[in-house]
Amino acid sequence: MTTLELTAGAKSVSLPGGRPLPVLTGVDLSVEPGETLAIQGASGSGKSTLLAVLGLLDSLTGGRYTVGGIDVAAISERRRARLRSTTFGFIYQRFCLISHLTAEENVEAPLLHGGVRRRERARRARDLLDQVGLTDRREHRPGQLSGGEQQRVAVARALVHRPSVVLADEPTGSLDQDTGTAVMRSLLDLAADDGVTLIVVTHDPAVAAVCGRVVRLDRGAVQGS
Amino acid sequence: MKVISLALIAWQGIRRRPLRNLLSALSLTVGVLALVLVLSGGAVVRETIVFDSRLQGGDALTANLTLTDSPQKFAVAEYWRSSLGRALAPQRGIASVTASNDGALLRKGDETVSDLVVVTTEKALLEIRPFPVLRGTWLTDEPTYAPTVVLNHRADQMVEGQTGPVTLVAGGQTFRTSVIGVVYDAEPRPVAYLDMHADGPWQAAIEDTNVYSVQFTAPAWSIGDARSRINELASISDRAADVTGVERTDRLETFDRQLDLVNRVFLAVAILSLLIGALGILNIGLSTVRERSDELSLRRSFGATRPQVVVIMLLESQFVALVSGLAGIALVAGGLPLITAHFADRFQEVSTGFPVGGALLGLAAGSVAALVGSLAPALRASRVPIAAIMR
Numbered sequence: 001m002t003t004l005e006l007t008a009g010a011k012s013v014s015l016p017g018g019r020p021l022p023v024l025t026g027v028d029l030s031v032e033p034g035e036t037l038a039i040q041g042a043s044g045s046g047k048s049t050l051l052a053v054l055g056l057l058d059s060l061t062g063g064r065y066t067v068g069g070i071d072v073a074a075i076s077e078r079r080r081a082r083l084r085s086t087t088f089g090f091i092y093q094r095f096c097l098i099s100h101l102t103a104e105e106n107v108e109a110p111l112l113h114g115g116v117r118r119r120e121r122a123r124r125a126r127d128l129l130d131q132v133g134l135t136d137r138r139e140h141r142p143g144q145l146s147g148g149e150q151q152r153v154a155v156a157r158a159l160v161h162r163p164s165v166v167l168a169d170e171p172t173g174s175l176d177q178d179t180g181t182a183v184m185r186s187l188l189d190l191a192a193d194d195g196v197t198l199i200v201v202t203h204d205p206a207v208a209a210v211c212g213r214v215v216r217l218d219r220g221a222v223q224g225s
Numbered sequence: 226m227k228v229i230s231l232a233l234i235a236w237q238g239i240r241r242r243p244l245r246n247l248l249s250a251l252s253l254t255v256g257v258l259a260l261v262l263v264l265s266g267g268a269v270v271r272e273t274i275v276f277d278s279r280l281q282g283g284d285a286l287t288a289n290l291t292l293t294d295s296p297q298k299f300a301v302a303e304y305w306r307s308s309l310g311r312a313l314a315p316q317r318g319i320a321s322v323t324a325s326n327d328g329a330l331l332r333k334g335d336e337t338v339s340d341l342v343v344v345t346t347e348k349a350l351l352e353i354r355p356f357p358v359l360r361g362t363w364l365t366d367e368p369t370y371a372p373t374v375v376l377n378h379r380a381d382q383m384v385e386g387q388t389g390p391v392t393l394v395a396g397g398q399t400f401r402t403s404v405i406g407v408v409y410d411a412e413p414r415p416v417a418y419l420d421m422h423a424d425g426p427w428q429a430a431i432e433d434t435n436v437y438s439v440q441f442t443a444p445a446w447s448i449g450d451a452r453s454r455i456n457e458l459a460s461i462s463d464r465a466a467d468v469t470g471v472e473r474t475d476r477l478e479t480f481d482r483q484l485d486l487v488n489r490v491f492l493a494v495a496i497l498s499l500l501i502g503a504l505g506i507l508n509i510g511l512s513t514v515r516e517r518s519d520e521l522s523l524r525r526s527f528g529a530t531r532p533q534v535v536v537i538m539l540l541e542s543q544f545v546a547l548v549s550g551l552a553g554i555a556l557v558a559g560g561l562p563l564i565t566a567h568f569a570d571r572f573q574e575v576s577t578g579f580p581v582g583g584a585l586l587g588l589a590a591g592s593v594a595a596l597v598g599s600l601a602p603a604l605r606a607s608r609v610p611i612a613a614i615m616r
């Protein structure tokens with residue numbers, strides 16, 4: 001189980017012309033194993049950037065970030081890639097399934113990169129597709145699935161390699177209320193089953209309400225901390 | 226991460242745009258095809274042409290000294306054969322008398338061979354033009370009482386299936402002959418070879434219309450050398466009037482030049498279409514990187530490193546190259562026997578074995594072209610920022 005520890009996390013990006021734009025300005029955040037955390041905030045407040053930093057998709061320009069006690073700035077790119085793939089699962093607002101792969105192949109993809117053997121890959125992918133209620137859609141491509149179904153495939157994909165932390169960026173943002181609720185339900189259930197830490201960026205108060213803790217971002221900083 | 230997993234991911238990527246990949250494979254296929262054809266077909270064609278031109282014209286340098294028609298033409302030919310033979314002895318050259326005659330016919334059963342060439346010659350001709358003997362024997366020096374005849378493959382084909390004796394019709398007379406052999410001489414016309422030293426009435430019947438020449442090989446001479454030596458010999462013995470001309474008959478050099486040109490054209494086509502194939506892959510690759518940036522970011526988030534992304538993209542193009550290479554080779558394998566058959570409906574051994582070397586080189590060339598075309602897109606793909614997927 002992995003504790004995430006962000007101390008004075010700062011991130012600025014350089015605008016065309018070289019001028020720096022601060023996106024995160026000293027974020028302190030500690031996330032315990034098994035916790036469910038909602039991140040809220042206005043559009044452009046830095047939620048996605050924070051999630052990217054937490055999931056090692058992006059790096060800080062200031063401050064310190066440790067994953068399970070490992071300072072991620074101190075390790076090689078290779079080890080970071082490994083830490084990223086073993087620790088985190090991701091869910092995106094746009095689903096981001098690979099369009100030329102079937103639902104099952106999409107779910108298997110993280111395992112393929114992780115070097116899991118074929119039989120085991122198929123077993124785990126089917127198992128998770130069963131759990132999100134897509135048993136008979138295994139052979140379908142994303143184009144043949146509804147938005148809710150695609151996001152459920154994404155949920156399965158985020159969990160298939162048994163990560164300790166799942167990061168979801170507005171997972172219900174592209175879905176209607178009922179569908180979004182159903183998807184969140186299965187995500188929360190599956191995460192709770194395995195004691196997975198869940199960090200959800202959301203605009204939806206109903207989603208925030210089922211999370212153990214809510215953090216508000218405002219212009220790159222945690223509000224009220 | 227295992228190479229097999231990377232290959233599997235690349236293979237899945239191929240399925241993304243099957244038609245596009247097929248089209249870029251197509252231009253590579255043309256390149257591979259042209260290359261394999263140059264390398265293997267070229268060799269077969271060359272082998273055939275070299276073989277034929279040696280039979281027709283002899284090795285370098287072979288020339289024909291044509292002699293003026295006169296009542297003593299046989300004696301004149303004999304004179305020139307022996308004096309040229311002496312001159313050529315130090316360089317292991319050979320001279321042989323040949324008389325050719327267009328005025329005779331050959332008959333067997335119901336078949337009449339009318340455009341026959343009767344070549345009266347000597348056993349030694351075989352040393353200048355090394356005909357393969359298909360059946361029986363070449364001319365021997367055995368004395369005979371009936372005209373012994375060796376047919377070329379054309380004449381043999383024309384009387385094939387007929388029964389009864391073979392007769393020669395010349396000067397209004399008919400001679401029963403005995404066919405002692407069949408040779409492949411690469412001539413397009415039917416030819417009957419008669420022995421010059423066999424004496425008989427048929428000789429007299431064709432003698433009048435025989436055109437005499439002395440064919441010789443001179444390994445150490447150029448055609449210019451040959452002409453000046455013959456002029457020299459003619460002026461010493463006051464026989465300038467005998468000589469009609471000295472013409473080179475070996476054609477290897479000319480054929481070689483033509484063949485070389487054809488090969489160059491094919492090679493240019495090969496290189497050009499491989500280049501077009503590479504450009505096609507480059508074009509598709511570059512436009513694909515943008516389309517696939519989500520997938521690329523995802524794969525990075527699954528733990529793929531930048532080098533692994535490069536490998537995946539390169540492997541995708543290598544699959545395309547492999548498919549084109551195999552298609553090209555299959556086309557060659559299917560088409561080569563047809564080409565060979567066209568050039569070799571003769572009686573000679575042309576190696577028709579599958580051109581393994583050419584095929585491997587074609588595969589390699591396709592692979593290199595694909596590599597060249599996909600390198601830039603692959604590097605670009607590896608630089609797609611992972612966090613791009615969040616936006």
Ligand SMILES: Nc1ncnc2c1ncn2[C@@H]1O[C@H](COP(=O)(O)OP(=O)(O)O)[C@@H](O)[C@H]1O
Nearest residue numbers: 013021023041042043044045046047048049050
């Ligand atoms: N790579 C980047 N280049 C330029 N601007 C960026 C980049 N990443 C983030 N930003 C800016 O930082 C701010 C926060 O972005 P983001 O984290 O996506 O916000 P949120 O997800 O909360 O809407 C936005 O104004 C965005 O335009």
Ligand SMILES: [Mg+2]
Nearest residue numbers: 047048169615
């Ligand atoms: Mg966002």
